[in-house]
Amino acid sequence: MLVNKVDKRVKLDKRDVVRYQILTHCFLNGIQISDSDLNCLTELGLLEQDELTSFCNKVAEMKIFKTPQSARNAINKAEKKSLLTKKGKSRKTISLNQNLNVQVNGTVLLDFKFVAVEAEEVQGSSKEAQ
Numbered sequence: 001m002l003v004n005k006v007d008k009r010v011k012l013d014k015r016d017v018v019r020y021q022i023l024t025h026c027f028l029n030g031i032q033i034s035d036s037d038l039n040c041l042t043e044l045g046l047l048e049q050d051e052l053t054s055f056c057n058k059v060a061e062m063k064i065f066k067t068p069q070s071a072r073n074a075i076n077k078a079e080k081k082s083l084l085t086k087k088g089k090s091r092k093t094i095s096l097n098q099n100l101n102v103q104v105n106g107t108v109l110l111d112f113k114f115v116a117v118e119a120e121e122v123q124g125s126s127k128e129a130q
Contacts, residue, residue, distance in 0.1 A: 018046055053068070
């Protein structure tokens with residue numbers, strides 16, 4: 001079987017590495033996400049954990065969302081999609097869901113390997129396996 005291999009090496013800053021990891025998770029799991037939501041989750045990933053109200057104010061100041069309430073709505077939406085978790089009762093803390101396995105600290109090397117197999121080759125393989 002002939003394989004067309006694409007090998008790319010790119011040096012990114014920490015923000016882009018976090019953003020890429022979140023975007024890849026969403027793509028692979030069929031989760032629709034807007035640019036604003038992605039930017040919001042990227043900031044949360046960089047902070048690792050923050051107090052909910054404080055974080056909503058920060059992303060509003062950064063102009064990711066127009067108001068802290070818009071940020072809170074996006075956070076609730078992300079929680080329903082299992083992208084982040086909330087803890088606590090009165091002063092809730094938020095963080096990315098650990099299932100995303102987003103790496104932030106130190107030097108991060110992302111080593112994803114994807115393969116796209118033609119439908120005929122998949123069928124041929126299953127016949128051979130039988």
